[in-house]
Amino acid sequence: xxxxxxxxCYSTVKIKNxxxxxxxxxxxxxxxxxxxxxxxxxFLIFSALIAARIVITMxxxxxxxxxxxxxxxxxxxNERLIEERKMMENQNKELNRTLGLILKFENIPAKxxxxxxxxxxxxxxxxxFQEKCYLFYDSHPWLTWTESRTFCRDKYADLVVxxxxxxxxxxxxxxxxxxxxxxxxxxxxxxxSNTWTWVDGHADTLG
Numbered sequence: 001x002x003x004x005x006x007x008x009c010y011s012t013v014k015i016k017n018x019x020x021x022x023x024x025x026x027x028x029x030x031x032x033x034x035x036x037x038x039x040x041x042x043f044l045i046f047s048a049l050i051a052a053r054i055v056i057t058m059x060x061x062x063x064x065x066x067x068x069x070x071x072x073x074x075x076x077x078n079e080r081l082i083e084e085r086k087m088m089e090n091q092n093k094e095l096n097r098t099l100g101l102i103l104k105f106e107n108i109p110a111k112x113x114x115x116x117x118x119x120x121x122x123x124x125x126x127x128x129f130q131e132k133c134y135l136f137y138d139s140h141p142w143l144t145w146t147e148s149r150t151f152c153r154d155k156y157a158d159l160v161v162x163x164x165x166x167x168x169x170x171x172x173x174x175x176x177x178x179x180x181x182x183x184x185x186x187x188x189x190x191x192x193s194n195t196w197t198w199v200d201g202h203a204d205t206l207g
Contacts, residue, residue: 094121095119121133123135123155127174129167129170130166130167130170132167133157134160134170134171134174135152135155135157136174136175136185137151138176138183142183143186145159145186145190148186149186149188149199158188158199158200159186159187159188159189159199160187160188161187161188161198161199161200162187162198171187188200189204
């Protein structure tokens with residue numbers, strides 16, 4: 001007779017050696033296939049998202065580079081226009097100053113101030129200083145004060161009138177020193193009624 005213990009052992013061994021049914025195997029294969037397909041789909045979606053992000057990032061970088069180039073070009077053009085404006089303003093100031101100096105003269109020939117149709121604030125060989133034109137002329141032969149003033153008036157000018165110390169220093173730096181009374185320069189200063197007076201009418205204040 002077999003004991004109960006032997007029956008239990010036989011039964012257990014019989015269960016362990018039992019093979020899965022075809023239906024169970026098919027279900028497992030279908031489940032594994034579905035799992036693989038799902039993983040593949042997720043991988044494809046993830047790859048597509050990464051690729052899309054890379055493309056979008058590249059497009060954004062290209063747009064930013066183009067915008068930076070545009071900004072740089074606009075900045076350069078703006079700086080050029082600012083420089084042109086400054087040049088035009090300086091030219092306008094120079095023209096206004098030249099016109100102001102020209103208008104101080106009466107009946108002055110245009111050819112003297114505008115040779116070759118290019119106007120200048122002073123005539124040829126004259127020096128501009130503080131909106132005045134100066135001609136330091138060594139005359140030959142020697143001219144008297146009256147003759148010198150006539151000479152200046154023939155050039156639509158007059159003997160120099162010194163208004164301040166800067167102008168006095170300028171005149172002094174452009175004149176030669178002579179050791180005799182027959183050489184030198186005349187100023188527009190004259191003795192009228194025991195008073196030294198400039199040719200423009202105001203009294204001498206420089207001493």
